[in-house]
Amino acid sequence: MDTTETTPATPILQLRDLKMHFPVREGIFNRAARFCKAVDGVTLDVQEGETLGLVGESGCGKSTLGKCVVRLNQPTSGEVIYQDTNLAPLKRKELKPFRRNLQMVFQDPVESLNARHTIGEILSEPFIIHGIGDREERKASVAKLLDRVGLPANAYDRYPFEFSGGQRQRIGLARAISLNPRVLVCDEPVSALDVSIQSQVLNLFLELQRELKLSYIFIAHNLAVVKHVSDRIAIMYLGRVVELAPADEIYTKPKHPYTRALISAIPQPEPRRKSERIVMTGDVPSPIDPPSGCPFHPRCPHATDRCKVEAPALRPAPDGASGHTVSCHYDL
């Protein structure tokens, strides 16, 4: 397989100590007394043409991170560097020229398409906003897009409700690639789809990436799906990256106890395997009041006193491939 021998060129996207803290307002003065630390210090790179998978349970901050990248959220602190520009502090107007380069595909293809607009109107809008082409040219571009994502040309005059979930996700994808973006943030793009449709849409994602040299940030909770499309995978827990590794290695040599539990918890479609599941006790703690030290320590079977007080930093994994990092005090 192509073990993406990317000579360390400048990454197309760099996240530096990214934080997104949402104020929790309470009391009579509606003051922000506490903060929900959805993303709490994430540093990641995305190379050109690469897929970075983001995996974690609900509330781990993976979607919020995705929204920070396309600046649907303004990060509390940290940097989002696209090519050479830090997008994090930019104002609305300053952002506009960059928007076309960073696009997003949403999870729910029903909610993310305006039910009152035809597919033609939905797909023309990006061109109108960025003032590209006249009416005829736009129509031609939309026709090309529809063909590209495998939809019939007559979809132009039809409404979203006339399409199935898989087709709607294709429309969402067509909209996202309409302005030739460089980076696509895909937030659970196939989890709402039926099994037999999932593989169709995943194939389309892979095809488009090869053709258009897109970089993906692929967010999902299904590790098998993420592994299939990704070059590298970051595992998130309570707003932090706990392990980052090449996609093949993360499941052959998982280092972090959370990664191990997560992988073992995925039911595999192989009856004979009947799991040696690591069943973790307890729930994910709230990001409003995360545990001290290592955020995973209350659920970790290997936790020691040190884990309760000292937060581990990401460090190169013992006997791991280059680029495999893990945030755990111990070599497990």
Next chain:
Amino acid sequence: MSSPSPATAPPVLEVDNLVTTFDTDAGRLTAVDGVSFTVKAGHTVGIVGESGCGKSVTALSVMRLLPQPMGQIRGGEIRLDGEDLVSLPIDDMQQIRGGRIGMIFQEPMTALNPVHTIGRQLSEVFLLHLTKDPKDAWQRGITMLERVGIPAPNDRMHEYPHQLSGGMRQRVVIAMALACEPKVVIADEPTTALDVTIQAQILELMQQLQRDLGLAIVLITHDLGVVAEMCDEVVVMYAGRIAESGPVERIFNHPTHPYTRGLLASIPRLTTPRKSELPVIEGMVPSLADLPEGCRFQNRCPYREDICGQLPPLEEVDADHHCACHRWRELPAANVS
């Protein structure tokens, strides 16, 4: 695992040639068409299929919870310990639901009433079926919460559903389903709304309770991984009919029906080469209002021939392994490993 051998275990629930229809603006739609399966004590039967294949309607038919007046059972029998439920007066069904058949729903937040405490909802089950004494019902509720692994059950009884996490809420729903020691539990996508690590906890709990109580479980899901881990037998449904049914290892390792083959081939696994093109089932499920004549899978099937214009019978492939395809004998043997 430790379930009694299929030969000795008595059938608890038998569904025989069930036909369920819905009257809609588009006319009468047959959501379930001739579905049969048997669940034995201590066994789990999985019903798999995609949205709209009729798996949930099958569950609602067994519980006689079809939306009225649109949904009607038009044919077949549903026997619980030999007693037919289809012809039972609806008032008698009240005793069976929650008593002899328990139900676990997908979304625990909607299955629980948000304005009543856990204790009130849980004791209600006991008051309806087992006891008249509220104090006794409350005590039994506490025992039940303990049994499903909820810490500090005394305190939890006074809390409202929103105060619990998703996994804890699903445990409460399981406690309610098992309160009266039913013989059969129907679980409709019990872990779909949960995270994987919580899903693992709930599946573990269901397996443990099954071993302890000898429960027969009907597990409805779209997740083939969950089926492989939990079930003894599988029923694969497509557009209202059974495509294939049989022991879980047979179905997963030697799928016979083209739909089952396609489905198993199309899911990415941890062992699939990365970024390779996945095999797909072309097209999409036909709508119930617009079903093709004959085999319902024909418009997506790579092996389609003229004979597929006739409805294929469910034929025996092997002991307990059935398949509804005209051409299964001719198709190259599939060996998924």
